[in-house]
Structures are given as structure tokens and as C-alpha cells.
């Protein structure tokens with residue numbers, strides 16, 4: 001039994017009594033059991049999102065299907081007493097711990113512990129706080145006992161997720177907070193210029209955007225982006241030539257006789273973070289003559305989604321994403337001309353990360369979309385990655401530079 005139990009009052013929505021046994025040695029806490037999300041009862045409504053034969057109108061429902069690229073494991077309160085958990089990842093996770101923080105109580109405590117979560121999983125779970133008095137493990141390792149609380153207004157509980165799964169450790173490094181959705185407006189309004197996607201392609205798009213967001217967040221990329229003049233100089237030195245085109249990043253003003261509107265160091269730093277900010281991205285698929293990007297839109301060919309990104313062919317995506325960030329063809333942040341800009345550099349870098357096995361996902365077998373003939377219109381083979389021995393990142397870093 002508890003010896004040194006003391007109680008304190010939390011003014012939440014009603015008065016809440018916390019029985020706090022932080023300082024008790026003899027109390028034997030009775031924690032909630034861990035949850036295997038691969039074997040949930042029907043009451044949790046478990047499902048796999050983006051099943052190949054799922055109605056595409058579901059993936060285009062922007063209220064239902066959205067995630068931030070740095071939070072592929074998503075916890076959202078539903079109603080006063082439940083949560084929805086969703087994993088936007090083609091590979092499952094193990095040992096996922098969801099912590100809750102209540103207003104007016106400064107310690108986080110473990111509310112759900114998932115032993116396994118399968119790929120693209122979704123399920124619903126009652127908040128144990130609303131069911132009965134329970135013991136919870138605090139992040140400090142101590143125990144808190146919380147009496148039953150009738151319900152919570154949405155947003156009252158802050159959830160945070162931890163896991164020692166190596167894949168989750170990669171997710172945690174993603175600094176971009178872009179919100180990803182699919183938008184059917186493009187192919188509905190301009191059919192042919194854009195084409196409808198399906199869940200099989202959406203899974204590839206999600207895999208690609210997580211990898212790409214990781215690449216943009218990578219310390220080597222930050223170092224190269226914020227020292228692009230050095231990268232250009234090194235490329236010229238290696239090739240034994242003069243620097244071709246612009247020396248550094250420049251803006252959307254047209255070049256006049258080789259006079260570029262170069263950005264300052266401070267502006268370049270700010271632009272880097274624009275690529276990683278919290279704006280909304282609508283991923284779409286190209287059908288016509290060229291890919292498009294701008295505003296929320298960035299689009300990609302079917303082949304880019306199915307096989308291209310697995311072998312690092314990210315030039316088109318980098319270009320359209322730069323339009324989405326706000327750059328036009330007169331800037332080398334979008335344009336590949338004038339000696340190469342971000343498109344070329346990002347593509348070399350992305351391939352180097354595949355070579356290092358330093359992306360969240362490097363195995364096309366996790367989705368095998370190339371073999372799904374009913375869901376793709378092109379003819380594909382299994383993508384096989386090779387690195388060009390003249391890759392500038394390979395030449396410079398020689399296998400080093402992996403992010404821990």
C-alpha cells in the first residue's frame with residue numbers, strides 16, 4: 001500500500017484529484033498493458049490506410065488523410081474520450097510510446113505503449129483517463145495515479161511520441177514540418193495535364209516525401225546549401241574548369257549579362273528554412289507535357305513515384321518543389337541551367353544518401369509498386385540503384401558523412 005501518498009488539486013475542467021505516489025518506495029504500480037496494433041479487437045476499428053483497392057476518394061479527403069512529414073506517427077484526439085492513431089509509413093514500427101501532458105500538470109506520462117504498429121495502420125483507442133482511475137508511468141520513471149476524468153475538450157491533451165525503433169529515430173531527425181495532402185482538384189479541372197492517383201501511388205508519394213524531407217534536413221545538405229559557392233568552386237576545381245554560370249544562389253530577377261541578383265548569407269539561411277517550414281503541400285501526378293509546381297502544388301510523373309525516387313532521380317521533384325517554395329525559372333534554386341543549380345545538387349546528394357543507406361526508406365521491395373500492373377499504366381522493372389563514381393558528394397566525402 002502507499003505510504004507517502006499526497007494529493008493535490010488540478011483546476012482543469014472540473015476539479016481533478018491526482019494521487020501522486022512519486023515518493024513512495026513500496027507502492028506496486030499497475031500500468032496499462034501494451035498494445036499490439038497488428039492484433040486489435042474490432043472495437044478499435046483497426047485498418048490499413050491506402051490499401052491498393054481502397055476507393056481513391058478517401059485518399060483525396062484532405063480532412064481524413066493528412067500528416068506532417070516530421071510526424072508520420074500521428075495521434076489526434078477524437079471526441080471527448082478517444083484518439084485516432086495513424087502511421088503514414090510503408091514500414092511498421094515497434095515499441096512506440098505515446099505520452100500525454102495535461103494542462104496544469106507539468107509532467108508527461110505514458111498513456112499508450114504499442115509493441116507493434118504495422119505499415120499505414122490506423123486505429124481508435126479510448127483515453128484510459130476517461131475510463132477509470134489508473135497508474136501511469138511518468139517520463140521521469142516515477143508513477144502517477146490519476147482519477148477518472150470525464151472527458152477532454154479537443155487540444156487539451158498534448159501528445160508526444162517516442163520510440164527506440166531505428167526507423168522512428170530517422171523520423172525524429174526530420175526538421176521540415178510540411179503538411180502533406182493529396183488534391184483531386186488538379187486532375188478534375190485539368191484532366192490530362194494532371195492524372196488521378198490511386199492509393200498504391202499515394203503510398204509511393206508518402207515514402208518519397210518522407211525521404212526527401214529527411215534529405216533536406218540532413219546536416220550535409222544544410223552545409224552544402226548554405227555554402228553553395230564553395231560547392232560550385234569545388235566542382236570547378238575537380239573538373240579543372242572555370243566556374244560555370246552563377247557563383248551562388250540567386251533570385252528570380254533575370255540575369256543581365258552575367259550579373260545575378262545574388263542572395264546574402266542571411267537570405268540563403270532564411271530560404272533554407274522556407275524549404276522546411278509548415279506550409280501545406282498538395283502532391284499530384286503529371287499527365288501532360290510537363291510537370292508543374294507552385295503554391296501548394298508539386299507534381300511528379302508516375303514513373304517518378306513508382307521507380308524514379310528509389311534510384312535518386314529527384315531532379316523533377318526538386319524543381320517543382322522549388323516552384324512550390326516560390327522560385328521561378330530565372331533562379332538557380334529552380335533552374336538547372338547556368339552550370340547547375342539546386343536540381344542537380346539535390347539529385348547528386350540524394351543519390352549519395354541512397355549509397356550511404358542514409359534515408360528512412362531505401363528498399364523498393366517495401367511497396368513493390370513496380371510490379372502492380374493493375375495500379376500503374378507504365379511498364380516497370382524493379383529499380384536498381386547504382387552510384388556514378390563521379391558523384392561530387394562521393395568524390396568529396398568518400399563514404400563518410402552518414403547522419404549518426
Ligand SMILES: [Zn+2]
Nearest residue numbers: 319323329334
Ligand atoms: Zn518549372
